[in-house]
Amino acid sequence: MSKSKNDYLDIIYNEQARPLTKYPYKLSNFLIKKYNLEKGSKILDVGCGRGEFLKGFISNGLVGYGTDQSEYLKKFFKNIKFKKSDLEREGIPYPDNFFDCIFSKSVIEHFYNPEILGKEILRVLKPGGLAIIMCPSWEYNYKMFYEDYTHRTPFTKISLNDFLLINGFTNVKSEYFRQLPLLWKSNHLKIFAEITRICLPSKFKKFSKWIRFSKEIMLLGCGYKPEI
Helix, strand or coil: CCHHHHCHHHHHCCCCCCCCCCHHHHHHHHHHHHCCCCCCCEEEEECCCCCHHHHHHHHCCCEEEEEECCCHHHHCCCCCEEEECCHHHHCCCCCCCCEEEEEEECCHHHCCCHHHHHHHHHHHEEEEEEEEEEEEEHHHHCCCHHHCCCCCCCECHHHHHHHHHHCCCEEEEEEEECCCHHHHHCCHHHHHHHHHHHHCCHHHHHHCHHHHHHHCCEEEEEEECCCC
16 A cells, blocks of 8 residues: 555645534534434444544433544544555455444545445444435536545546445435535525526635535445345
8 A cells, every 4th residue: 555545635625724623523423313323333433534424423421432444533433443444455344234323525526436435334323224325416516526646536426326226225315415514494495505506606715615515526325234
């Protein structure tokens, strides 16, 4: 493994360049409510990065575990249950049928072979367990997708849906998702976010989170492991 790959989080996601915020707590709380996750459920954050989303799930009452090829999260959260793994080569380092829920944000697009991750997620989920997958929408982010040179496989809403189905998940659903908590509570504001996306040039993204995340639309996919 190259040194640049090892240092990706330290270089690109260090706290000076991208300070920790309250957003991970808000997103985890939203997802818990959206998918009716019970307190005490075991959740694995695959590709947990700095660990802030994993910490958000734990703070909201879930039992959290993490895995990533980097141990950078230990700089921020020392007591989280974590196992290091090169996921594309070594798989997920947890036993079969272990987790109630798997969460993965901005990870599968970094894989040359994302189906490897799909099969591993299915393996470690309990029967009836839920997979929640988030990644950039190629349709809305194609002009900036390869600004991150470690991106390998783009996804659309259709291909994310197919990814889950082909890897054996049931009750699959994929949807567009904006990382703006205000929109999660109000459908009316979604109209203004769409107007922002269409009308304002991308050069203004650096001045406003509203502008940035109105334009940088994510995909939110989910699917369940079949019951035995």
